[in-house]
Amino acid sequence: MHVLILGAGFSGQAIATAMMRRAHSVTGTTRAATKREALEALGIRPLIFDGETIGPELAEAMARTTHLVQSIAPGAAGDPLFRADRPPLAAMMPNLAWAGYLSTVGVYGDHDGAWVDEDTPCRPASTRSLERIAAEDAWLGFSRESGIPVAVLRLSGIYGPGRNALCNLAEGTARRLVKPGQVFNRIRVEDIGAVTDFLAARGLGGVYNVTDDSPGPPQDVVAYAADLMGVERPPAIAFENAVLSEMARSFYGENKRVSNARLRGLGFTFRFPDYRMSLEDLWRTGRWSG
Structure with missing residues (x-):
């Protein structure tokens, strides 16, 4: 091959x-x-x-x-x-x-x-x-x-070692944008x-x-990462008050929960099906920083 x-x-x-x-x-x-x-x-x-x-x-x-x-x-x-x-x-x-x-x-x-x-x-x-x-x-x-x-x-x-909410918190770039009802996979x-x-x-x-099994509000991911690190959660920012690039704003214009049932039906097992256990893995192993 x-x-x-x-x-x-x-x-x-x-x-x-x-x-x-x-x-x-x-x-x-x-x-x-x-x-x-x-x-x-x-x-x-x-x-x-x-x-x-x-x-x-x-x-x-x-x-x-x-x-x-x-x-x-x-x-x-x-x-x-x-x-x-x-x-x-x-x-x-x-x-x-x-x-x-x-x-x-x-x-x-x-x-x-x-x-x-x-x-x-x-x-x-x-x-x-x-x-x-x-x-x-x-x-x-x-x-x-x-x-x-x-x-x-x-x-x-997509996220993983070197590209995740833990990195964003360490770099001081993490934000908790809140748009009611908004979820992402x-x-x-x-x-x-x-x-x-x-x-x-x-x-x-x-x-x-x-995709994972856990579509959820993006601000929850940041909050969970902050709790893992033992640092203060960034303040919540209402979406309508946030300064965003055109591309970032367009992402928030699409709201859906995405199913991975087809892959699971073929017998594939996701190693990291939930962002919580995945962030825990990155933090515990020290691989979060890449």
């Missing part, structure tokens, strides 16, 4: 770690040459890819790849592997046996706090979620035409890696929500 991860960032590195034990090789791309050493330290062969130009080294890696994970956001131009000026994906990757595309639960849009699953109609409001839907359609269309299984992983809010980054490896090992395609 030769694994290629396009966009070996926070999630991509966790996926590489999970798949490495079964792989003959793991290659990951990055935009920044300064990140090459960090990828090499994890056992990942680093290649530079700006999302546009496929150089000779990347073309060679793609030709060898049997298992692909695509983690690069599409943008207005669409998915980088389905651009009009590209050769067909089957020609670029003749040995491909399975692919995973990392999407987001943002494609569901706002459901006023109701539960959603993979069969819930998507009604995205933001431009970036519309772009994700188009990319999902391209990958699922490729799967139908080629017969190669493609798993679309719809991820909820989350997912520990190691579970993203484990889900990807689980689906790849079984050659499973389709759409899957990769």
Whole structure:
């Protein structure tokens, strides 16, 4: 098994770690040459890819790849592997046996706090979620035409070592924004890696929500982390009074509870299904700071 991860960032590195034990090789791309050493330290062969130009080294890696994970956001131009000026994906990757595309639960849009699953109609409001839907359609269309299984992983809010509420409190950036009725799901980054490896090992395609069991108010997560650390909880701030970026405000415009029942029905067990026990693990082990 030769694994290629396009966009070996926070999630991509966790996926590489999970798949490495079964792989003959793991290659990951990055935009920044300064990140090459960090990828090499994890056992990942680093290649530079700006999302546009496929150089000779990347073309060679793609030709060898049997298992692909695509983690690069599409943008207005669409998915980088389905651009009009590209050769067909089957020609670029003749040995491909399975692919995973990392999407987001943002494609569901706002459901006023109701539960959603993979069969819930998507009604995205933001431009970036519309772009994700188009990319999902391209990958699922490729799967139908080629017969190669493609798993679309719809991820909820990602956190883990070095990126969590404990870090935000330590850095003085944590805020308890309160919007009545607002809930979010989350997912520990190691579970993203484990889900990807689980689906790849079984050659499973389709759409899957990769999310925890505990949708809840974001201010509760900050409060719980503060209590774990033994520090004062940040003061509650009414959402309407908060100064937020346009992107941050758009996240609060979507309210839903996301089900992971499809993955559980396949026999997958989440290691960190609840943010409370996950934060406790990060704090107890000292891995919270990364």
